[in-house]
Amino acid sequence: MGKTLFEKIWAPHVVRELPDGSCLLYIDRHLVHEVTSPQAFAGLRQAGRKIRQPALTFSTMDHNVPTTEDRMEIKDPISKAQVDALQQNCDDFGVKLFGLGDDRQGIVHVIGPELGITLPGLTIVCGDSHTSTHGAFGALAFGIGTSEVEHVLVTQTLIQKTPHTYRVEFTGRPGPHISSKDMVLKMIGIMGTAGGSGHVLEYGGEAVRSLSMEGRMTMCNMSIEAGARAGMIAPDDTTFDYITGRRRPYAPTGEALDKALAHWRSLPSDLDAQFDQTLTIDTNRLPPQVTWGTNPGMVVDVDQPVPAPDNARGYSPSDVKSALDYMGLSPGVKLTDVPLDVVFIGSCTNSRIEDLRQAAAILDGRKKADHVELLVVPGSQQVRLQAEAEGLDRIFKAAGGQWRYAGCSMCLGMNPDQLSPQQRCASTSNRNFEGRQGKGGRTHLVSPEMAAAAAVAGKIVDIRKWLEA
Amino acid sequence: MTPFTVHTGIVATLDKANVDTDAIIPKQFLKSIKRTGYGPSAFFDWRYLPDGTINEDFELNHPRFKGRSILVTRNNFGCGSSREHAVWALVQDGYRVVIAPWKEMEGNRLPGFADIFKNNTTKNGMLAIELSEADVNDVFDMVAAHTGLTATADLQAQRIIFHAPSPRSFDFEIYAGAKEQLLNGLDNIDLTLQYEADISRFEAQYDPLDPNS
Numbered sequence: 001m002g003k004t005l006f007e008k009i010w011a012p013h014v015v016r017e018l019p020d021g022s023c024l025l026y027i028d029r030h031l032v033h034e035v036t037s038p039q040a041f042a043g044l045r046q047a048g049r050k051i052r053q054p055a056l057t058f059s060t061m062d063h064n065v066p067t068t069e070d071r072m073e074i075k076d077p078i079s080k081a082q083v084d085a086l087q088q089n090c091d092d093f094g095v096k097l098f099g100l101g102d103d104r105q106g107i108v109h110v111i112g113p114e115l116g117i118t119l120p121g122l123t124i125v126c127g128d129s130h131t132s133t134h135g136a137f138g139a140l141a142f143g144i145g146t147s148e149v150e151h152v153l154v155t156q157t158l159i160q161k162t163p164h165t166y167r168v169e170f171t172g173r174p175g176p177h178i179s180s181k182d183m184v185l186k187m188i189g190i191m192g193t194a195g196g197s198g199h200v201l202e203y204g205g206e207a208v209r210s211l212s213m214e215g216r217m218t219m220c221n222m223s224i225e226a227g228a229r230a231g232m233i234a235p236d237d238t239t240f241d242y243i244t245g246r247r248r249p250y251a252p253t254g255e256a257l258d259k260a261l262a263h264w265r266s267l268p269s270d271l272d273a274q275f276d277q278t279l280t281i282d283t284n285r286l287p288p289q290v291t292w293g294t295n296p297g298m299v300v301d302v303d304q305p306v307p308a309p310d311n312a313r314g315y316s317p318s319d320v321k322s323a324l325d326y327m328g329l330s331p332g333v334k335l336t337d338v339p340l341d342v343v344f345i346g347s348c349t350n351s352r353i354e355d356l357r358q359a360a361a362i363l364d365g366r367k368k369a370d371h372v373e374l375l376v377v378p379g380s381q382q383v384r385l386q387a388e389a390e391g392l393d394r395i396f397k398a399a400g401g402q403w404r405y406a407g408c409s410m411c412l413g414m415n416p417d418q419l420s421p422q423q424r425c426a427s428t429s430n431r432n433f434e435g436r437q438g439k440g441g442r443t444h445l446v447s448p449e450m451a452a453a454a455a456v457a458g459k460i461v462d463i464r465k466w467l468e469a
Numbered sequence: 470m471t472p473f474t475v476h477t478g479i480v481a482t483l484d485k486a487n488v489d490t491d492a493i494i495p496k497q498f499l500k501s502i503k504r505t506g507y508g509p510s511a512f513f514d515w516r517y518l519p520d521g522t523i524n525e526d527f528e529l530n531h532p533r534f535k536g537r538s539i540l541v542t543r544n545n546f547g548c549g550s551s552r553e554h555a556v557w558a559l560v561q562d563g564y565r566v567v568i569a570p571w572k573e574m575e576g577n578r579l580p581g582f583a584d585i586f587k588n589n590t591t592k593n594g595m596l597a598i599e600l601s602e603a604d605v606n607d608v609f610d611m612v613a614a615h616t617g618l619t620a621t622a623d624l625q626a627q628r629i630i631f632h633a634p635s636p637r638s639f640d641f642e643i644y645a646g647a648k649e650q651l652l653n654g655l656d657n658i659d660l661t662l663q664y665e666a667d668i669s670r671f672e673a674q675y676d677p678l679d680p681n682s
């Protein structure tokens with residue numbers, strides 16, 4: 001029987017099987033950020049341990065950092081203490097840090113790929129659930145807790161049960177202005193936020209093969225929102241072109257690259273490979289997706305009304321009612337009728353150069369609505385520099401938007417970028433949980449183009465019709 | 470780590486599915502570089518009113534749940550962010566056991582807990598028990614009917630008994646490795662370091678860019 005992409009990566013990484021049937025899995029890349037690492041480093045100090053493979057460990061500051069001009073001066077003393085702790089820990093333990101002020105700094109899931117740290121066939125972990133992003137390269141990448149961060153620092157391994165496999169096939173060709181964000185939101189709507197639990201998703205099909213690396217990263221990024229352990233896409237020429245098309249300091253070159261390419265080309269799932277579960281989604285005529293509730297599975301086609309409490313598949317009436325109350329919505333309302341206060345374009349889901357290009361194409365020559373605040377936050381300083389070289393920053397500013405420095409920003413509002421209570425936001429991020437973008441804030445997840453159009457219209461629009469009008 | 474063998478305590482209910490880790494411990498508390506001090510902030514946005522006083526309407530604030538250490542909730546508890554702070558907050562707020570139902574959906578069984586959250590519980594001496602939806606419904610009814618209802622979770626026996634006037638007991642499943650770790654309060658790192666020689670041998674022959682060579 002043939003093997004899946006997942007199986008082809010898993011097997012060579014098993015150091016040994018353990019008596020209880022789990023595996024000791026070798027980890028190729030360990031990404032570290034300031035929020036989930038301090039207690040792990042403290043554990044190392046307490047036990048007098050060292051990092052086993054500092055050269056396989058890479059670190060950045062993203063969650064707490066301000067994104068304004070004066071960002072080098074972190075005014076919140078507690079945020080500053082956390083950022084300073086990471087600096088100290090990286091110095092003490094010999095870990096490479098892309099810190100604030102470094103032009104390679106950015107959201108951990110944006111800089112990994114752009115620096116060539118993320119490569120096909122690797123196992124990649126980080127104390128962050130959106131580590132699933134890196135699966136877009138045909139890597140096995142997943143989020144871990146802080147105790148596991150410490151475990152990887154000390155042993156370069158993790159104890160893992162073998163997950164199940166789940167193939168999601170996106171057939172057809174989505175129409176213009178329909179992105180991988182819409183595809184993956186549709187999927188989460190179908191599967192629910194626990195539908196992928198215990199599984200590694202592999203995305204395939206014509207609609208996935210034709211996605212850029214940025215589009216694939218958006219898709220894999222959201223795997224965790226379906227509860228999946230990881231999401232992955234088989235590497236192909238799009239992947240290899242991304243890795244070799246420009247200088248990526250940690251990617252192999254020359255002979256090492258040739259050898260790697262031969263291996264990478266052997267990774268895609270065999271035609272007769274078996275998956276534990278499968279799902280097929282037709283993307284022909286897929287409408288733009290918008291979330292209406294307080295988790296990413298509470299999502300509708302943009303032209304459909306918000307459901308009634310007794311009529312939302314997979315959710316109890318009381319959960320729907322409490323979500324609608326929190327969101328300030330009534331059953332039957334169309335999201336295209338509800339005014340917005342804020343539009344956020346950013347996060348590890350949608351802050352890469354292609355996302356910004358798509359948003360800029362909509363905003364070019366247009367202005368945001370007066371009552372809307374528009375925040376554009378590039379995922380990394382590299383993205384920021386490239387966007388500026390392409391003149392995208394001028395488009396955002398001319399449209400009335402704020403052009404920021406790299407960081408997680410309003411995706412979770414650990415820094416000063418937060419929604420106020422009851423502010424309504426169209427956001428390109430990944431979580432519409434209660435309070436996620438600021439206590440009492442109301443989040444509608446959308447694609448970058450939908451977010452840009454919403455900023456102009458002052459409310460969510462069906463981009464397909466809006467552009468025609 | 471504190472071993473988990475047998476625990477008896479008051480049962481409290483939280484009637485909500487898909488409780489995410491942002492709700493269990495909001496972001497502002499993630500700035501701490503310590504492992505302690507999270508207890509009073511568990512469920513912060515639900516637990517307190519904007520002026521900082523107790524929100525009497527929040528289920529877990531009900532006086533009948535005073536002194537509770539067993540939490541019963543709905544499906545997919547702990548979804549979202551990987552933050553271990555969520556488990557630290559629950560443990561430091563006095564919870565030793567959390568119970569959630571698996572859910573049958575179109576022929577698939579969706580687990581009661583999100584994967585990363587469940588991993589994190591084991592590493593912090595907290596027992597996460599999955600029961601069927603029907604059984605958890607019964608537990609909700611029992612708790613509603615009997616103020617101060619207690620239960621005893623026996624990990625070795627893989628059984629939890631609710632001490633209602635007519636007691637109910639439920640058997641539960643747990644992965645062998647997690648059970649052993651909890652029973653003995655084992656530290657995973659110590660465990661793995663026993664295999665240090667295997668790791669070294671592996672590293673000596675291993676090329677991540679061509680692992681099959």
Ligand code: SF4
Nearest residue numbers: 130347348408411412
């Ligand atoms: S952008 Fe948001 S989801 Fe991504 S790593 Fe930062 S906080 Fe997490």
